[in-house]
Amino acid sequence: NAGVMQNPRHLVRRRGQEARLRCSPMKGHSHVYWYRQLPEEGLKFMVYLQKENIIDESGMPKERFSAEFPKEGPSILRIQQVVRGDSAAYFCASSQDKTTAYGYTFGSGTRLTVV
């Protein structure tokens, strides 16, 4: 039973390029969450999705960032026109239910470096 799979593990982009981060939740999990970890900081919530729906995007920057979780395939976090400040580790988590009672299962993250 594979855990939460994120790819790529490392991503290098030049300023102005697009970054696409993928997350496949655990089998049986239909709730996906994206968090961002800036250097020397804790994780900050970005967005919560269920299949084909964005439930809560209160932590997403207003511009350049978008997320989706289609009916088929992985969840995608897309960052357009990346800037140096987007350099961070992006973690995806999944759960079988809306509540946090089970605790999430986190992926190993994608470390984005913008040069």
Next chain:
Amino acid sequence: AQSVTQLGSHVSVSEGALVLLRCNYSSSVPPYLFWYVQYPNQGLQLLLKYTSAATLVKGINGFEAEFKKSETSFHLTKPSAHMSDAAEYFCAVSEGSSGDKLTFGTGTRLAVRP
């Protein structure tokens, strides 16, 4: 609104010594509380969680934490540190049964001296 404060961004203990990592929270509703561990260049692994059952929660790798409502604390302890415990530890809170996202503290990096 909810928040988490982890006192001490770096803690160093000797192998075999007691580990105590502090976490205080604020929440307007009864909270769920979590401790996660992160090894270098890896994701977060759930150590233990409090979801309104027993106030003393036992987790993996010999860690435990006690929920103290009067002190709004959820400190993480382990009686005897191992070298393999060296990692970063994050405390997190959610808004109980209605919460669908976690608010994390800034983390405590634990070093274990031989």
